């Protein structure tokens with residue numbers, strides 16, 4: 001039977017020692033060993049079932065890891081203090097000096113800045129390509145290429161990567177295929193199409209309440225253990241550890257992810273269809289007008305829709321700013337970066353989350369200055385929201 005990510009989360013259940021319906025939260029940074037030899041064996045990497053120190057793992061971080069690896073259908077997972085903590089650790093674990101990366105050019109600004117500006121000083125070079133153009137992906141491969149990196153659905157243009165085709169290229173050329181699935185948890189299960197490593201910012205949909213930053217890596221047990229290795233592991237040595245208390249609260253929020261994703265998607269599709277009928281330039285993968293609509297339809301777990309992100313091009317930054325301020329004044333959402341919150345969030349991508357990308361590169365990739373990204377919230381009455389948004393838009397555009 002096909003892996004169902006929502007059922008997989010539900011089937012991972014914990015109680016506490018007293019039968020409490022939530023797991024106990026581990027409140028310790030260090031752990032006792034009954035036998036001195038066990039401590040030595042743990043540090044030597046010969047004993048993997050003991051807790052030694054919470055930068056490595058804790059009972060609470062492990063529970064969140066188990067639920068996330070169940071969701072992604074991977075052997076294991078590791079959680080991090082932020083999405084960037086997860087992404088940078090994966091890259092530094094897999095690439096050493098003189099290695100080469102091929103990355104989609106439309107990725108999260110921080111990931112782009114890390115590969116473009118930070119890694120060259122460590123002699124790791126990246127080619128940024130149009131990930132929807134498989135020929136250019138192949139053409140960028142060099143003998144020293146180690147990693148193929150993309151987002152399942154890209155930020156902010158919402159292009160869909162053909163995961164199966166990319167995996168084939170990766171396999172033929174011995175590359176590790178890493179997919180950032182932050183925009184589409186449950187909607188897409190990248191391992192269904194062969195992704196080797198799935199990375200997340202937990203900060204967004206998965207936690208969903210915009211009250212913490214966090215990240216995760218899902219992959220094979222070997223890879224996750226390499227990240228946690230006390231001598232060579234990027235997770236262990238760079239120390240980007242998620243706190244136990246936060247792990248427990250993210251795990252609680254993960255429980256409602258299936259119904260939240262359903263509603264985010266339903267509301268986003270409603271707004272996208274209405275805005276498109278109104279003649280606005282809308283990008284939403286659930287619309288037939290979207291260039292990746294068919295591909296996206298073949299990759300999604302249908303019951304979760306096309307996720308909650310859409311963009312509207314309001315023509316100029318002046319229009320975009322006025323409309324966002326009016327919508328905020330009417331309590332239709334918040335003028336804020338980030339996504340996956342229960343309340344709608346909007347921002348002009350070019351001057352905010354993608355500002356690391358130069359104006360020339362932005363225009364080359366079709367990121368216009370009037371482009372507003374909406375992370376559509378869980379509004380109960382989306383028809384009312386639409387009517388109110390429409391009047392804000394009409395006041396500025398007509």
Ligand SMILES: *Cc1c(COP(=O)(O)O)cnc(C)c1O
Pocket residue numbers: 082083084085108110111151155180182183200201202203204213214215
């Ligand atoms: C936010 C985001 C990140 C970075 O995550 P943080 O938790 O902010 O460090 C990475 N990738 C994508 C697609 C994101 O949206």
